[in-house]
Amino acid sequence: MQKQLPFTKSLVAVADQAYFFQSFFRNIFKKGFEWDELFRQSYIIGYKSIGITTLTGFILGIVMTLQSLPTLKEFGAASYIPSMVSVSIIREIGPVIIALICAGKIASSIGAELSSMNVTEQIDAMKVSGANPIQFLVVTRILACAVMIPLLTIFADAMALVGGYIAAAMNGGITMTLYFHKALTILDYTDVVPAFIKTILFGISIGFIGCFKGFTYNNGTASVGLAANSAVVTSSIWIIIIDGIVVQLTNSILYT
Amino acid sequence: MEVVIEIKNLKKSFGDIGILKGINLTVKKGENVVILGKSGSGKSVTIKCIAGLLTQDEGSLKVFGEEIKDLKEDELKALRCRIGFLFQSAALYDSMTVRDNLIFPLKRVLKIKDNALIESRCIEVLEAVGLADAIDKMPSDLSGGMRKRMGLARTLIVKPEIILYDEPTTGLDTITSKEISNLMLQIQKKYQATSVIITHDIPCSSITADRVLIIDDGVFIAEGTHEELENSQDDYIRSFFK
Structure with a gap:
């Protein structure tokens, strides 16, 4: 067999991913949607990630406030802390950091689980029994990520504002009412809507990459680790790329 | 023939x-x-x-x-x-109990919705392979021979x-x-x-x-x-x- 050039290999990999995405998309609308499995995956992906995202959001809010406060004080702009924390967390830092955390936790676990199912012939067993593994395993996981990651981000953003308030209150004596009034009135739909859309895209990419790697890596037990590792690395890169594209699009639509 | x-x-x-x-x-x-x-x-x-x-x-x-x-x-x-296929490793769905492994093809392949019928089919095949007591166990709790029997039960349940x-x-x-x-x-x-x-x-x-x-x-x-x-x-x- 002729050896494939790296460029050809990359094209084949892109074609494989496009084909996998197409079969995911086609299977969303097929009869026999797996509602029970969707709810089970939403519970695993969403509920079981609340702890880590809450803690991350809370500490992010504290750290942002503590890091910005000395500089803002120098310019006599300490009163801008709530607005600054709120806008930066909700527009950019919250969605990206939570998505990267979820890439580490969720994409790796989906990649490892599906790859081990592949290695132990469980996916083949589904196929030969006449069931549809894409519908049962892939559609449910990607949709659960697309729904739960935005919700986790909203929750983490809220916790970041709480963290920011606690840090500001301890260092400057701001009241809770004033802090949240300033933090929330500065926001408008141009801050919230693009960020929310971005989190849905992050969710889809995390679920998709996890499932794709799980289905692709099937050569023995070593591939389980490789699938998990590759799922984290690839989905993290996609999160950064999607972020860049969405920010550029948002800016060109809203601010030109 | x-x-x-x-x-x-x-x-x-x-x-x-x-x-x-x-x-x-x-x-x-x-x-x-x-x-x-x-x-x-x-x-x-x-x-x-x-x-x-x-x-x-x-x-x-x-x-x-x-x-x-x-x-x-x-x-x-x-x-x-x-067609039924018994894999070398039995290929049991390890996130599901024995019961759910059996129900999986019944609901998805034969589209059976009647719970009483599903239960009786599960019991029938488990008795056929001598595993009636294991219905609520996880695959990880089964021995090698039991896993093969269970794989056989899952294959048989759709009457291939x-x-x-x-x-x-x-x-x-x-x-x-x-x-x-x-x-x-x-x-x-x-x-x-x-x-x-x-x-x-x-x-x-x-x-x-x-x-x-x-x-x-x-x-x-x-x-x-x-x-x-x-x-x-x-x-x-x-x-x-x-």
């Missing part, structure tokens, strides 16, 4: 390596066919082609008269509902007309291997299923086979009853039975 599997000049390669080099096989309804061969001789590839998990490069493969490679996705799915066994006794002790082989024979009689059994376990072959084929380097080199091949004039053929 009706022919259920018909293979003509089947070839399959992976890259440069030819695995099946033109095999021919006809299996009639109700027959138990055993394929013996060394590791890497193409046994598993043959039954994976029959189940439509792999597509041949050349040749014809008909199951119930339908050419597998020409079937569309939905047609292949419908055909697979008539053809059962493909991929090394059903590999990794089991002699006594359990014999129990599984006898169970396969009982099941074939009870459910009137056609079986293709891939193995290199000679006692399993002697218990279950109506006809034995020996595959070597991607081609069938001998065919006959277990006794005929065991007493063959050819030293190489006889060496499989020692």
Whole structure:
């Protein structure tokens, strides 16, 4: 067999991913949607990630406030802390950091689980029994990520504002009412809507990459680790790329 | 008697390596066919082609008269509902209990919604394989022999007309291997299923086979009853039975 050039290999990999995405998309609308499995995956992906995202959001809010406060004080702009924390967390830092955390936790676990199912012939067993593994395993996981990651981000953003308030209150004596009034009135739909859309895209990419790697890596037990590792690395890169594209699009639509 | 599997000049390669080099096989309804061969001789590839998990490069493969490679996705799915496959590792869904493993094909393949009927079908197959007490256990709680039995129960629950066994006794002790082989024979009689059994376990072959084929380097080199091949004039053929 002729050896494939790296460029050809990359094209084949892109074609494989496009084909996998197409079969995911086609299977969303097929009869026999797996509602029970969707709810089970939403519970695993969403509920079981609340702890880590809450803690991350809370500490992010504290750290942002503590890091910005000395500089803002120098310019006599300490009163801008709530607005600054709120806008930066909700527009950019919250969605990206939570998505990267979820890439580490969720994409790796989906990649490892599906790859081990592949290695132990469980996916083949589904196929030969006449069931549809894409519908049962892939559609449910990607949709659960697309729904739960935005919700986790909203929750983490809220916790970041709480963290920011606690840090500001301890260092400057701001009241809770004033802090949240300033933090929330500065926001408008141009801050919230693009960020929310971005989190849905992050969710889809995390679920998709996890499932794709799980289905692709099937050569023995070593591939389980490789699938998990590759799922984290690839989905993290996609999160950064999607972020860049969405920010550029948002800016060109809203601010030109 | 009706022919259920018909293979003509089947070839399959992976890259440069030819695995099946033109095999021919006809299996009639109700027959138990055993394929013996060394590791890497193409046994598993043959039954994976029959189940439509792999597509041949050349040749014809008909199951119930339908050419597998020409079937569309939905047609292949419908055909697979008539075929059962027992994997070497049993391939139990390890995130589900024994009950859920059994319910999975019932709800999705046979579209059965009646809970009482589902429960009775589960109990029936578990009793057939002697695992009625394990219904609420997880696959990780089952021993190797129990996992094989459970895999067999999941295969049987959809009442397949053809059962493909991929090394059903590999990794089991002699006594359990014999129990599984006898169970396969009982099941074939009870459910009137056609079986293709891939193995290199000679006692399993002697218990279950109506006809034995020996595959070597991607081609069938001998065919006959277990006794005929065991007493063959050819030293190489006889060496499989020692």
